[in-house]
Amino acid sequence: MKTAQELRVGNVVMIDGTAQVVVKAEYNKSGRNSAVVKMKFKKLQGVGSSESVYKADDKFEDVRLDRQDVTYSYFADPAYVFMDADFNQYEVDAENLGDALHYLEEGMACEVVLFNEQAISVELPTTIVREITYTEPAVKGDTSSGKVLKPAKIATGFEISVPLFCTTGDKIEIDTRTGEYRSRA
Template structure:
C-alpha cells in the first residue's frame, strides 16, 4: 500500500476493484486544512475518467502491469495483431491503440512494448523516436528562410505532420511518438 501523496503520473492504482491510471496528481496543502492530493484518473478497461480528491495520507493499492516486447504483424479487422519473441500472437483492439495508430505501417520493424492487465493487452507503446518515409509534400518556397519554416507532409500510412521546409518526397524523417512532432531528417 502507498499513500496518495506517493503516486505520480503514469502509475496505476486499484480503486473500487478497478484499475485506474494516474494522468495527473497534484499535491495541495492549504492553511488549516489537511493536505490533499487531486488526481485525474482514467479507467484502463472502460476508458472512463474521474477526478477524485484524496487525503495525502489515504492508503491506495498500486498495480504493477506486465510488459512484453512485441512487433506489429498485421491488421485483422477490428484487431491489430502483434507478435512477441516466442511467436505468440497478441491481439489489441483499435480503441486501445490511440495515437499509436498514426505511426503504424505494414511491415514495420520497430520493437514496441505491450502493456498487459490481467492477461489482456490494454495498450501498445512505441519507441520514443521512429523513422518513417515521406510519401508527399509540397516543394519548398524559395527565399522563405526567416526562422523555422515548416510545411505539411504526408507519411506512407497517410498520417500528416509538420516538417522542415528542406524535407522532400522520399526522405526518411525522425518523429517523436510522444508528441507526434518532426525531429529531423533520419541519418542514413
C-alpha cells in the same frame, strides 16, 4: 502501497476493485487545511473516467503491469494483432492504441502492456524513422521568421510538421511521445 502524493500520471492503481490509470494528478497545500491531491482516472479495461480529491496521505494499491516485446503483424477488425518471439498473439483494440496508430507499420518492433495476461496497450520506441510520402515544395523567401515548418505526410497518412528543407522521399526521425520531427535520418 503508494500514497496519493506519490502517484504520477501513468501510474495504475486499484480503486473499488477496478484497475485505473492516473491521467492527471494535481497536488494542493493551502494554509491550515491538510494537503490534498485532485486526480483524474481512466479505467484500464472498459470505458469510463472519474475525478476525485484525496488526502495526500491516502493509500492506494499499486498495480504492476507486465511488458512483452512484440512485433506488429496485422489488423483484424476491430483489433490490431501483435506477435512475440514464441509466436503468441496479442490483440489490442484501436481505442487503446492512442497515438501509436499514426506510426504502426507491419513488422515494427514495440512492447505490449499486459494486465492479468491480457493486452491493454502498446508502447512504441521513443524515436522511429519514416519516409515522407508527400510534402509541398519549399517556397523561396518564405523564411521571414527563424523556424519555418510545412506539413508532410508519412505512409500511414499521418501529417507531421517538418522544416522547409525536407522533401518527398526523405527519411525523417520522429519523436513518438510528442509526434514532432527530430531530424533527417
